[in-house]
Amino acid sequence: MVYITRREHFSAAHRLFLPDYPDERNADVFGKCSNPNWHGHNYVLYVTIKGEPDPDTGLIVHIRHVSQLIDEKILQKVDHKNLNLEVDFLKGKVPTSENVATSMWKELEPGIRELGGILHCIRLEQSENNIIEYYGE
Amino acid sequence: MVYITRREHFSAAHRLFLPDYPDERNADVFGKCSNPNWHGHNYVLYVTIKGEPDPDTGLIVHIRHVSQLIDEKILQKVDHKNLNLEVDFLKGKVPTSENVATSMWKELEPGIRELGGILHCIRLEQSENNIIEYYGE
Amino acid sequence: MVYITRREHFSAAHRLFLPDYPDERNADVFGKCSNPNWHGHNYVLYVTIKGEPDPDTGLIVHIRHVSQLIDEKILQKVDHKNLNLEVDFLKGKVPTSENVATSMWKELEPGIRELGGILHCIRLEQSENNIIEYYGE
């Protein structure tokens, strides 16, 4: 079993808050991330797939196809977008990195299975100091 | 003459558009950066100061004081903020990296002179692929 | 189960040696790290915590609290310090990255449990070429 990881980027705006909470409680729970005027990040996304390399080609999956899948299912929807307002797969969720990473897993898993790989990890870096990893369980 | 650079970070939302332009023209000029729902970045800011090191201490300026100045004049105003709506020194300007960098120069220059240094360069990285530098002239 | 990682930095001096060993043996075992006049590093510390995101807030832990805990329990004690002479939790140990990482685990584990997370990994980079990871077992 070998693991292959593809790194991608996107830039997006978001705000962390719960509509039921009064402003002070949102500020208390989410700190400056609750700013009602939004803020944003350059996100770095790592998608790790496991599988057995084809004995002839030495490839687990065609990485071009993985890159196209990530572009279609994720980047087209989140890059230069507002994660609270514009992303179908984040509807009704606070766009914390935790929720973004687990939601991206669901978006990518079926397509990666079709490409012949097994999705192993979604790693999302909101900044170089704050990193989320999700292994699907 | 020796040059000292301090690196700082901030995360912010913005939108590139001119209110007089119709949407299609904004999209044409500013591309996906004109998205009306905002997007955002992790910005990296480098402030370079020149001066002659003190013959006793070997220091150009006290870097702690520079860091405090940047925090007070810049980071408090832009970190986790909306560059279009909330930043006094960007009022009335399209928040392109060009405009943000030249505006930051004006905010920092007097304070750095008071600390005994000469502001040499503002470098602003909007992403690792897009970088602006301004030397005050 | 989702994993969240916080990255922090510190700079410290240290020396690798055993007081019972003659100098040549220390030089043989620890190489240039045994220099009696000390040397030092910029260490990068990654603390990884696992847990289930709160179904409302989408957060595993409040990352601000984690950052405060690391500051209080670790950074205040090691940053700009001598790891051989000044750090209570390293007393009597050779400050190899292996020993520093496993000692930091013991310092951080109870506080992270109190914050509602499970400590998963301490990763300590002494340089970009030499990295230690400890998973508590």
Next chain:
Amino acid sequence: MVYITRREHFSAAHRLFLPDYPDERNADVFGKCSNPNWHGHNYVLYVTIKGEPDPDTGLIVHIRHVSQLIDEKILQKVDHKNLNLEVDFLKGKVPTSENVATSMWKELEPGIRELGGILHCIRLEQSENNIIEYYGE
């Protein structure tokens, strides 16, 4: 159990193709990596070893010896070389990162066992966007 990782670099040329495939099929499977005139990369290699730190010295292995082993078994053979034509341990294999990583495992495992460690992971970065990991199973 503690994990120690050593990072190394090498630069090499390669070409991905199967001699039995017609050119169009190679182009279809391997994309621009099948260019008959070769291309190349700066590879980054991470070798991770696990073990229990010696209770006296606090070391898992002597990292100098690991570095020498990697140099002798790997870097001397691949750095500034052609991975298709010049590397004994890649003979008869398409030099995909998958095949390079699993082949390097076989080259390094016995020597690391002799040094008293257990090889845990070979991580090979062909670029910052394409990463392979192999855990020996």
Next chain:
Amino acid sequence: MVYITRREHFSAAHRLFLPDYPDERNADVFGKCSNPNWHGHNYVLYVTIKGEPDPDTGLIVHIRHVSQLIDEKILQKVDHKNLNLEVDFLKGKVPTSENVATSMWKELEPGIRELGGILHCIRLEQSENNIIEYYGE
């Protein structure tokens, strides 16, 4: 005057040698870079343009157009190619980073002038340890 830099990547094979030199002299002058079987690198290319930001839009040039120009004039010709054999603008030159950088200047300068900017610097990183900069004079 403000400076804007665009970062791009390419991977290529090359060999440093002079056809008139005997092999030993090539090995002496170019070291392991003279390997007749080629080797290769992941190159990082920074193109810096200077100009005055448009007073309305706050832009020096449309960075999308710069990126397209670099792609058409440079990346299409060098990415996943052999710098000795396949690149028209390097014909008859030893593909040292010095020669590659000065040749890229000539390829890019007219197009950047047409876009309304002034080419200021070509920076070419052959590895993170070896960097070339050319300012056109």
Next chain:
Amino acid sequence: MVYITRREHFSAAHRLFLPDYPDERNADVFGKCSNPNWHGHNYVLYVTIKGEPDPDTGLIVHIRHVSQLIDEKILQKVDHKNLNLEVDFLKGKVPTSENVATSMWKELEPGIRELGGILHCIRLEQSENNIIEYYGE
């Protein structure tokens, strides 16, 4: 005129203080860098040389020779050393990055001239947030 930069690393201990100053004044001027028990850093050193590439070989200088010169004149003296106690070219100076960079210029300039290049810049990164550059004037 083309510029070539070589990047190197070293790790060292130091302390910033003036022996005539009372402890409180040292603490006030140098902050936590005045800790009497030392601290240390991983320094990154960039040496930039300018010159005209040889019309035949396309090289400014033989970068191997530059690397050997830096090793002999600088790295052998500072790597895994104490900058206050053990470095001949820093005797009698407070080892601020400003003083270290200007002193390294003096050590390197004659040898680089002998190699046929012109020393252009010494850049010293004490951390990724604090950077010194010196151009010899």
